[in-house]
Amino acid sequence: MRFISSQFGGASFSCLTLFVLLLLHFCHIVSIVGQKSDGALTVVENPDGGERVGGAEEEVTVDDDDDDDEGDLEVVQPTEQWQTLKPSHAVPAGSRVRLNLQTGEREVRLGDEQLKYWTQEHREKEETQSSFSPDELKRAMKKIKEDLNPASKDTQRQDSVESKYRPLEELKRDMAQLDLLVETDVQIMRRLLDQFNSSNSTTEQKMSILLELEYLVHQVDNAQSLCSMGGLQFILEGLNSSDFRLQESSAFVLGSALASNPVVQVKAVESGALQTLLTTLATAQPLRVKKKVLFAVASLLRHFPYAQRHFLSHGGLQVLSDLFREDGGGILRKRIVTMLYDMISEKELISQVGLDSVLDAAHQERVRQYSKVSLQGELFEKGWCSLVPQLLESTEHDYREKALRALLAMAPVCLDQYRSNGSLLDSLLSLRDQYQEMVQSEITLGEENGYFAEIVQLIDALHVKMK
Structure with a gap:
């Protein structure tokens, strides 16, 4: 009986001890998960399939489900280049975050989906748009107003012409020095x-x-x-x-x-x-x-x-x-x-x-x-x-x-x-017959009211007056 009791007591003690240890381990895990850690990162596989140089950095992706209970954080707009994150910085969803193991600092850039729309043309367009200063914009608006003003154009054209040519008196003086003489008509x-x-x-x-x-x-x-x-x-x-x-x-x-x-x-x-x-x-x-x-x-x-x-x-x-x-x-x-x-x-x-x-x-x-x-x-x-x-x-x-x-x-x-x-009348009749043939030739060539037709009209007009 003592042997059995002894055996039973030892087994009970071992089970109780195991239960207490499991309970303590579970509580520890729950406490860890319940804490908000700034260093909590999701490790992703290197997309290049190769080893990083020195193995000094790991990348994580920030999802939309991350807690955002700190409203006073400063939101950083990521670009295609890696930027250093401070503890007070927050990033938009879909951004890629990595921990630089060499420097111990977090860095962020645009996510893969965002990079699809960040093309070279888009970057050049934004750089061009952002490169205009207020003074340049004022000068551009002034140039537009001048182009729309005809009087200003005429004045500029006249000034341009005057700048190309020299006054006659000045030319005369210069030519006089060259022993040349400019004479008027x-x-x-x-x-x-x-x-x-x-x-x-x-x-x-x-x-x-x-x-x-x-x-x-x-x-x-x-x-x-x-x-x-x-x-x-x-x-x-x-x-x-x-x-x-x-x-x-x-x-x-x-x-x-x-x-x-x-x-x-x-x-x-x-x-x-x-x-x-x-x-x-x-x-x-x-x-x-x-x-x-x-x-x-x-x-x-x-x-x-x-x-x-x-x-x-x-x-x-x-x-x-x-x-x-x-x-x-x-x-x-x-x-x-x-x-x-x-x-x-x-x-x-x-x-x-x-x-x-x-x-x-x-x-x-x-x-x-x-x-x-x-x-x-x-x-x-x-x-x-x-x-x-x-x-x-x-x-x-x-x-x-x-x-x-x-x-x-x-x-x-x-x-x-x-x-x-009488000779005048005969000449008119002879000329009319002659020029009438020429008129037919003109009509054949497509000239209905040609030169010879005009002569025939003059002959007919004179002939009518003589009747």
């Missing part, structure tokens, strides 16, 4: 006139001077300046020269200066240029001289009724009639007929516009001056009703066109002579 013309009037100038030099003057007087101001400095007298002296080359060049300069320049036209008439030109046409001259003189006469008479009246009173039509009969080639005939047609047309145009009673006083004065030019009557008296039809005999289409237009313009005073001129 007026200075050039004055120098040319002095050389032209010099007794040492040869004929070739004078012809070269006249050529340069002809180029300059195409500008209205230059032509007027040439007259004011006495250049018109030198040109008229060249017309009276015995050298045909100087006559031709002088007439060319005069015609260019007179073209569409009323101031020069008035001064030319006052200087006796019209008489000089008519005298040159009436005397024996080479064809090239007469062509240039006719050009000067046409420039003087165009849109200038005062000069036209003097032209008629000084026998201008008679001079042209003689010249028309002498010309065998037709080049002078065409120019004469064209000039007469222009004079008739501009007078009719002025007269038609003059029917308006609200026109200004200047235009009414022009109408009054044109009324004193009896060009149509002079043409009838000088025999032009039979002279102009002779130009239809030319083989040149341009010559025929000019003749038809002049015949139509002269029809009010020459119609009776047209009807009595």
